[in-house]
Structure formats: C-alpha cells, structure tokens
Amino acid sequence: MQQTLSKDAVYVADSRLRCDHLLWGLVLVGAAGDVLLTLTGLSLCFTEANPVAQAFLDVAGGAGLVTLKLAALLVLFAVYRIVRPLYRRAALVAFFAPQLVAVSHNGLLIARYAGSCV
Template sequence: MTSDLAANVGFLRDSRLRYDHVLWGVVLGASSADVALTLVGLSLCFSEANPVARAILDVAGGVGLLALKIAALGVLFAVCRRLDTTYRRAALLAFSLPQLYAVGHNGLLLARYAHLCS
C-alpha cells in the first residue's frame, strides 16, 4: 500500500527535499491566518459557525480559540512524530487543506460583507 501511494504521489516519499518544512509552514501559516481572520470577523459582526469553537469562544474568548488551535497543532505534531515520511506528509496535507479552505472562505466573507456590519 505504501509503495502504491508513494509511486502515485512522488513528493510524499522523496527524502532529499524538505517538503516536511514546506508543509509545516503551510499548516502554521494557514492556522494562524484562520485564527486571525476569525477574530477579525468576530470583532465586526460575524459569528463562529463551528459549534465546538463557538462554545470555547463563549467560555474563553479569543484566547480559548487560540488554545484550541494550538491543541490541534500539538495533536498533529504528536501524530506526525509517529508516522513514516509518506503518511506524515499526507497528514500535514490533510490538516492544511481545511485550514486553507477556512482562510479563503473567511477572507471572502470579510471582503463581501464586512461593510454591512455597523
């Protein structure tokens, strides 16, 4: 199974390149942007759609949201330490894609509707 995945997606197995560093950079950048855009939106007039994040925001505010993101990154780091290269890179990619989607979605919402907040 591993060889099939590595054969189809060559960058997952190539150890000469520092894709792990690039993927961690994407994960950290997207996670930071997600938190920042969420806090900007909340400071205007938007509300959090994720019920878990909304409950944490109600209890601990922005610090709680930041703690939630750091906890998720901690779990990702612990998982990645136990995986071989192929699956570690796949996990980083799988974590970053929803983060990138959230950044794009939040950015679009702010660009289109921020002017409606009073």
C-alpha cells in the same frame, strides 16, 4: 547498483528542499490566518459557525480560540511523530487543506460583507 526501498521510504517529492518543512510552514501560516481572520470577523459582526470553536470562544474568548488551534497543532505533531514517514505528508496536507478552505472562506466573507456590518 540496485537500491531497494523500505516500507518507510518516502516516495513523493523527496529532495534537498525538504517538502515537510514547506508543509509545516503552510500549516502554521494557515493556522495563524484562520485564527486572525476568525477574530477579525467576530470583531466586525460575524458569528462562529463551528460549535466546538464557539464553545471555546464562550469560555475564554480569543484566547480560547488560540488554545483550541494550539491543541489541534499538538495533536497533528503527535500524529506526525507516530506515523510511518510515508504518511506524514498526508497528515500535514489533511490538516492544511480544510484550513485553506476556512481562510479563503473567511477572507471572502470579510471582504464582501464587512462594510454592511452595523
């Protein structure tokens, strides 16, 4: 029996364990980790390097940072719903990868320099 693939077919890692669910979980954990580590660093002695995030922090404090992250997640969700299935996982990975870098960087900074905060 020959099966043809449509242009919307998902070619990578399509299995019973939904890869999209795993990626969404990573996105949400990464987003929460980014916010928590940023707020932890700010409570010690660090400053926010992202000018957009800093503007939100200046206006509304931690709630502003949470609002910014939720807005980014809503945009990601809209993109996820709009794009063809072939590109949905790419959108999730493109959102998650920089968060992974940020969480790793913030975690290392806090671990290394938190003791020297005065």
